Amino acid sequence: xxxxxxxERNADQIAYWNGPGGQRWRDRxxxxxxxxxxxxxxxxxxxxxxxxDRVIDVGCGCGATSIALAERVVPSGFVLGVDISxxxxxxxxxxxxxxxxxxxVLADATVHPFEAAGFDHLVSRFGVMFFAEPxxxxxxxxxxxxxxxxxxxxxxxxxxxxxxxxxxxxAVYRHVPxxxxxxPEDPGPFAFASQERVQGILNEAGYRNVxxxxxxxxxxxxxxxxxxAAVQSALEIGPASRALEGHPAEVREAAKQSVRDLLxxxxxxxxxxxxxxxxxxxxxxx
Numbered sequence: 001x002x003x004x005x006x007x008e009r010n011a012d013q014i015a016y017w018n019g020p021g022g023q024r025w026r027d028r029x030x031x032x033x034x035x036x037x038x039x040x041x042x043x044x045x046x047x048x049x050x051x052x053d054r055v056i057d058v059g060c061g062c063g064a065t066s067i068a069l070a071e072r073v074v075p076s077g078f079v080l081g082v083d084i085s086x087x088x089x090x091x092x093x094x095x096x097x098x099x100x101x102x103x104x105v106l107a108d109a110t111v112h113p114f115e116a117a118g119f120d121h122l123v124s125r126f127g128v129m130f131f132a133e134p135x136x137x138x139x140x141x142x143x144x145x146x147x148x149x150x151x152x153x154x155x156x157x158x159x160x161x162x163x164x165x166x167x168x169x170x171a172v173y174r175h176v177p178x179x180x181x182x183x184p185e186d187p188g189p190f191a192f193a194s195q196e197r198v199q200g201i202l203n204e205a206g207y208r209n210v211x212x213x214x215x216x217x218x219x220x221x222x223x224x225x226x227x228x229a230a231v232q233s234a235l236e237i238g239p240a241s242r243a244l245e246g247h248p249a250e251v252r253e254a255a256k257q258s259v260r261d262l263l264x265x266x267x268x269x270x271x272x273x274x275x276x277x278x279x280x281x282x283x284x285x286x
Contacts (some may be wrong), residue, residue: 002086003015003084003086003106003238004084004086004106004107004108005108005111006084006107006108006110006111007108007110007111007132007133007136007137009132009133009228010084010108010110010130010131010132010133010176012132012145012187013084013130013132014084014108014207015087017083017084017085018084018085018086018087019085021024022085022086022087022088023086023087024236024237024241025061025062025085025088026062026085026087026088026090026091027096028233028236029061029062029064029091030230031233032062032237033062034223034255035219035221036064036066036125036126036219036223036224036234038217038218038219039125039126039154039217039278040064040065040068040125041050041059041126042071042154042215042217042276042278042280043065043123043152043154043280044068044072044154045109046152046203046213046280046282047069047121047123047150047152049069049072049073049077049100049121050072050073050077051072051073051074051075051077051266052073052076052077052286053073053077053120053121053166054073054077054078054079054080054118054119054120054121055069055073055077055078055079055080055119055120055121055122055123056080056109056114056119056121056122056141056144057069057079057080057081057082057123057124057125057127057270058082058098058109058122058124058127058128058141058153059080059083059109059124059125059126059127059128059130060082060083060089060092060104060127061083061085061088061092061093061125061127062091062092062095063089063090063092063093063095063096063104064095064125065081065123065124065125066079066081066096066102066104067095067096067097067100067102068268069123070096070100070102071100071102073087073101074100076101076200077101078101078102078103079100079101079102079103079104080102080103080104080105080111080119081102081103081104082104082105082107082112083104083106083107083127084106084107084108084280085106086106089091089104089106089114090282092104093247107125109131109140109141110131110132110133110136110137110138110140114141114143115139115142115144115177116143116144117143117144117146118144118145118146119144119145119146119149119156120145120146120148120149120150120281121145121149121150121151121152122141122142122144122145122149122152122153122156122257123149123151123152123153124152124153125153125154125250126154126155126189127153128142128153128155128192129155129156129187129188129189129191129192129201130187130188130191131187132187134201134205135201135205137202137205137278138201138202138206138207139205139206142205142206142207142285145285146285146286147284147285148258148286150282150283150285151202151207151281151282151283151284152279152280152281152282153280153281154215154279154280154281155191155192155193155198155278155279155281156189156192156193156276156277156278156279157189157190157193157214157277157278157279158190158193158277159190159193161216161275161276161277162190162202162275162276162277163274163275163276164219164221164274164275164276165189165238165239165240165276166239167274168234168235168238168240168262168263169239169240169243170241170258170262171255171259171261171262172240172243172244172255172257172259173260174253174255175247175251175254175258176244176247176251177242177276178224179239179242179243179274180245184197185205186253189238189239192211192240192281193281194214195279198210198212198279200213202281202283206285207283207284207285208223208284208285208286209282209283209284210281210282210283211281211282211283212232212280212281212282213214213278213279213281213282214277214279215277215278215279215280216275216276216280217275217276217277217278218273218274218275218276219273219274219275219276220271220272220273221233221234221263221272221273221274222267222270222271222272224270224271226267226270226272227260227263227264227267227272228260230267230272231256231259231260232260232261234263235255235256235259240255
């Protein structure tokens with residue numbers, strides 16, 4: 001499947017999520033869905049989907065949130081999952097139960113011609129922080145919402161509030177150079193950490209009643225499978241994985257041991273719980 005045609009400034013993200021990065025996320029779909037289940041529960045609770053609702057799920061990835069929402073809007077509702085990653089959408093289509101009111105489209109939500117005023121909800125679990133031109137993207141999405149439409153999405157707060165991702169990275173930095181610094185507005189997992197920035201983006205894109213709720217979490221990076229699974233998780237997904245890209249096997253092995261040493265004191269049974277923190281952002285069209 002060919003990558004989608006997108007906004008020119010989203011080209012780097014389209015390339016990444018259709019290359020080895022997107023394939024890694026596809027391969028870890030089952031583990032990631034377990035890891036992020038606390039986020040999904042909190043997000044769906046805030047959305048409050050009901051039968052007949054029509055929903056756009058932006059950055060739907062391997063489809064977990066889209067499927068959960070489709071199960072709640074039956075029989076007369078509909079969920080459209082949108083993503084730029086062909087590998088992840090292929091997995092979403094494999095996982096989607098037959099008979100659900102659900103479809104997936106390979107597209108860049110910044111420029112995709114959505115049905116005008118055709119949806120009640122715009123939702124996302126960590127899919128909207130990667131827009132290069134977020135005001136343009138959210139303005140395009142707003143046109144797809146009815147006058148009564150609502151926005152609900154989850155995004156990560158500051159890196160320092162998310163040791164589940166950042167603690168393994170610090171261990172890896174004992175062996176490899178630091179990643180190039182990202183600007184606070186560069187697309188990436190923490191691009192929406194600033195409350196002021198998110199409120200400004202949504203207001204400029206035409207949304208009203210923007211609110212941001214802090215939700216603190218405990219994430220089991222071992223997903224109940226013990227220390228070695230936690231080490232594998234830390235090294236396969238997230239900033240530690242990116243920091244190790246292209247380094248030789250001996251460096252990777254040394255970094256792996258440092259991550260193991262870091263996590264070993266945190267083991268509780270077969271779990272390795274680390275703290276995390278998100279915003280759940282809500283807004284309305286009018």
